[in-house]
Amino acid sequence: MNQELRCTVSYKSDYEVAQRKYDSELNLSGRQVTNLPDLDCHLKKLVCTQSSLSELPSYLPSLLVVVNLDLNQISSLPDSIFSGCRNMKYLSLKCNRIQVMPSSLFTNSQLQILDVSNNLLVTVKNIGRLESLQKLYI
Numbered sequence: 001m002n003q004e005l006r007c008t009v010s011y012k013s014d015y016e017v018a019q020r021k022y023d024s025e026l027n028l029s030g031r032q033v034t035n036l037p038d039l040d041c042h043l044k045k046l047v048c049t050q051s052s053l054s055e056l057p058s059y060l061p062s063l064l065v066v067v068n069l070d071l072n073q074i075s076s077l078p079d080s081i082f083s084g085c086r087n088m089k090y091l092s093l094k095c096n097r098i099q100v101m102p103s104s105l106f107t108n109s110q111l112q113i114l115d116v117s118n119n120l121l122v123t124v125k126n127i128g129r130l131e132s133l134q135k136l137y138i
Contacts, residue, residue, distance in 0.1 A: 071095045077102045094118050
């Protein structure tokens with residue numbers, strides 16, 4: 001079954017955007033999707049847990065603040081996936097099959113909580129670059 005997901009959100013003014021907090025949320029938890037499409041929208045929260053997710057797009061939307069992709073089948077992350085996520089504060093990828101964290105993660109100066117526990121990580125390099133990091137689970 002091939003499911004195509006599209007997320008298009010448009011706002012009339014910057015004022016309307018400023019008034020919204022987490023109303024731009026996509027939750028696909030438990031929906032047995034194996035890959036996410038390229039999400040080009042105003043998402044602030046992406047949750048896709050226990051979904052058999054194994055592939056991710058080459059990038060995630062730049063406005064994301066919360067990303068939870070726990071309990072999936074993710075084995076690798078595209079190197080550029082987090083390159084535009086400058087506002088991300090929470091990232092949870094626990095209980096996957098990830099071996100290497102992409103270098104784009106370590107350019108995020110806002111990340112406060114990172115959970116990559118229960119993966120197949122051998123080393124986590126450059127963790128010191130995450131200046132705002134308050135909690136790390138490996």
